[in-house]
Amino acid sequence: MFPFRQTSRPAGGPQYVVKSGVYTTVTIAALCRVSQTFNVRLLLSALIQSIFVTFSQIMAEKSFISGMKTAIFLLAILGHAAANLLMPGIYTEVVEIQQGKYQLIGVPQASLNGTVVQLEYTCDPDVELEFDTEYVLRSSPCDKEFFNTKENERRQNLVFYFNETNQNHIPDTFDYNEIVYYKSPIQTISCKGSHGRFVFPSPTGPMTVKQVTPVHVDRVKRDANGLGSFHPAQSIPRDGIYYMIIKVVGKSFPLNQNANTNVTISVQWKAPYGFLSAIDWPLLRFYKIMCVFYSALALIWVYYCIKYYRDILRIQYWIGAVIVLGMVEKAFFLSEYATMNDTGSSIDGILEIAEIVSCAKKTMSRVLVIIVTVGYGVVKPRLGQTLNQVAAVGLVYFIFCSIEGIARVSKNTVEATRQKQFAALPLVLTEMIIFYWIFTSLAATIRMLRLKRNDVKLNVYRHFANTLAFSVLASVVFMLWSMIYHIFPTCRVDWKELWVDTAFWHVLFCFILIVIMILWRPSQNNQRYAFTPLLDDSEDENDQDEIFNAFAPGYDILTARTSGSGAETRKLREAEKEQERKDEAIKEDLRWIEENIPTTIADTLIGGLDDNEEIESKQLEVSKML
Template identity: 30%
Template sequence: MGARATACACALVLLLANVSGARSSAHAYARASFYATNDAAIVAAGREGMFASANANDGTTDDARAGAWIDARARVSDGRAYVRLDGVTFERSERVARAGGAGQGATGLVEIVTFERGDASAIGVVDEVSGRRRFCCDAKMKSDGVCGSSDVGRVIVREDVGEDGTSTGPRRAEVWFDGDDVTARSDVEAVRVRKTGMYHVWFVICDPDHAGVTVSGRTMWKNPNGYLPGAKTALLPFYGFATMAYLGLGFAWTLAHVGHWRHVLGLHNCITAVLALSMTESAVWYFDYANFNATGYRPYVFTMVAVLLGSLRATLSRALVLTVSMGYGVVRPTLGGMSAKVISLGICYLCSAAVKDVVEHVGSVDDLRPGARLFLVLPISVFETVFLLWIFSSLSRTLTQLALRRQTQKLALYRAFTNALALSAALSVVWLAYEMWFKSTDMIDEKWESVWMLSAFWNVLSFGLLAVMCFLWKPSGASSQYAYSELTNGDITEDSWWSELVAPADGGEFANGKSPHNGAKSSRVMNSAKKSRAMRDFSLDDDDDSTRDLEMEMGKIE
């Protein structure tokens, strides 16, 4: 177990060491290289779901410079949505710069194209011969009338004009290298988001001599209510409501805990710990989202705390359900030798969940690609399956033991818990099927506005199951009735139950504990059946405590 924990911790440290800046609305570039296409060199500078500006008719120009659109003092939730260039710098090699010559004016061009996914077809043209898309205008295209004479050497962008006279479709900005300068810097300007959609920013070079240019700087993406990406905007109010819900549940639990502190069991303390952790996690997530909605940045420490709290909460919640299913505090006083197995499974799940959450939330601006997401989700799915099988097998054993001992109050409690857990499992299966359908039919992020629900559902389900456990195991004056107690001869009242099991087929009755026919043989059959049943009841726990319990149970049966 120690080796596994060390390996997981090392893997997490190595992963964090290679994570870039923890930003959601700021897309940063550090000497990013262009990649070659058919006739152009392109950098895919970012993509995000954006909501349309609420002030689309305020008279501000589409490309505003140092005005109200990009004023750092403006309110964050001012209804304006835009993509802003914050001094993006392009750098070319000394050889290419010298070839341009000093004092020769503009000697190299980089174009910045901002477009909504639905307008992607307005960039470039499809070559009729090769069937491949070409992005740059050349002399032949000019002669064919595909582009104008002023467009030669530039990206082909077809801009439409709306009914109000404003241009729609992709927006283009130009950055020129001057003379023999090695670097060229864009002005600080913003492009208004006029319609809701998935937006992309490309840096494009049509001159093959400048294909080796690198880019540094950043772009800022702002939605009407702040810097939260469109796919995460709904998570801010969601975590606000979740925090309030956990506070309400925690307040009710605290009242019951304080009012019946004399009857508090060890299981109650475990539920309290999970509830407190869940409440803290929701609050930290809320403040994390609120912070970078206002600033556009996510501090490493704050985000890491939220991520690791979420992973720890998920792990402890599953461990709590497992220990309750095993009858901790009700059927058995301790987990005995099973504690090490539960802890090992919990550590493996914690490491897998932490790595996945860190990659998704820290240093990742764009959504993960399907292949990377599958690689991260696969280990968690395996451990989830182990938890699920172990939980239901333990529940089956616990229900059997309670039925055998005729502990009706505890049996009713666990039956209610089993029903809640079965409903939770059924909802999980249905939602997993929905997630698979959602992701398989949304390979290009057309449903980005609904992505937040995929993760929110699991938080709602976790809260619901925790609320059920708080209700079923709430501290009260009757809590001692559900606590574990040593078996006494008076507790074992299953003789009549077993008598029915081995009763003669003709309905003959036992008298004084003996059968009318061959009573000694029937008694041996009954005892053998009891021992076999006891063996089955305890066979799932391969530890010393279970062996002692088995011997005690068989001794009392005899």
């Protein structure tokens, strides 16, 4: 058997294969999201080709929004980033000591200079069991060498790395010049003599630098010998990815064959700042900053809502809910990372709860963008049947997101990769449907506002469309950078920057949220963004009549008949011009009312006039009776 605590890290970004063409891109992305392997060269060429086709279509369209419809598929593909799995600072493995077999346990960790490693053994103090143990600690500049390996490769590498003859060699799949290496002396441990607990003594010397050359790693047969206060065993001299291989060999066994021969091996990696790995440490500071940032956003939003509480729009309540959920989400992640840094282990269930809260925030944010793009409260007073569709899509997205998130954080083994990818497939399909809905609704709303000539609301939606376009472009550029520097290289030397793959999507989300907050912020002229039936309906009816009449059969003939000759015709023309001037004056007055006087005040004034007229009519009736 091969006891090994798997700590593989996800690749920094989504693993998709895309081809040119919009609908082909959707199909390939959905299928390749659940594929365990892919051709990265094909991925790069296909993605570049797809980007070229997409933005060529955008530039060729007369309307920018209509071109944006084709960009939503890239956004759906690029918006699903692989989350950064937390690496525990304390690893525990239970090993059964067997006669005639030895155990090899491998524990990788990203560490900074000054990190100390403690190795502790725990066994039954009443059992007369003796075993020999030793370990090898070596470094690598490549993140993928120790983490992203398959089971058979791990088995081969354990034997290869522990073999003392290979201290100057590395697998031929990697190419670098030197490592830091240390091999401990053999220690004999007696469970009864050590009272069931033994801490590996301090090293006999520091780790040394070795010049290495690539060699081929021989295959290991499956039925070969089995693999399977702070007192540091070694101190890390330089930053790098380290791999500790522990060997345990049974030496003396109890006469009772049913006696407990299990040994619990605990490896603790403690850096100067705590137990977090060097890859996860920047995310602790990042989540602290995000908590403060979301708290500031919440305070600012509450202040403006209280200041203009009489004119609050419905959509501004949704924005506040998204801010609160974002703050709670960051608080959960900060709690998880802080606990891991302080204790070296995670509290059961906290990470799962954080993922569920994150899914609630994502669901609320997508629902918010949908109701913004359909014009809820701006060009239409109520959603109607759209409300049921939005609720159904939001519920489906939340369920799929929760399943994918819990599967991702609960199963941290390479063997569970395929299960994670199948769990993510429904989520990706739902994301694509939502993105398509967002951009088509945005195009329809902008078209309606353009027909109504409502420049105030039209400018708001144009700014929002430009924000989404920038988000798509930023996502494409970032994913290209991530693939070039984090996915394609066999030796990923910039492993210290992997935290950016997680942080970028949080920052991009905050950017979009801030833009929405600015565009739909509470103000004293809040009602200029709200639905106004007097202006919107009348203009809408006139526009619809004009469009309908223009396409009606015989419309040109009828207009020609009405434009006869003579004095009567001139009078009709003058009357029409006079009526047009009056209509234009009325429109200017209505436009001024919409831009300068809130609807609530206008309603109050109109209601007051109605009351005065009613009082006067009553007085007139009373005077007649007298």
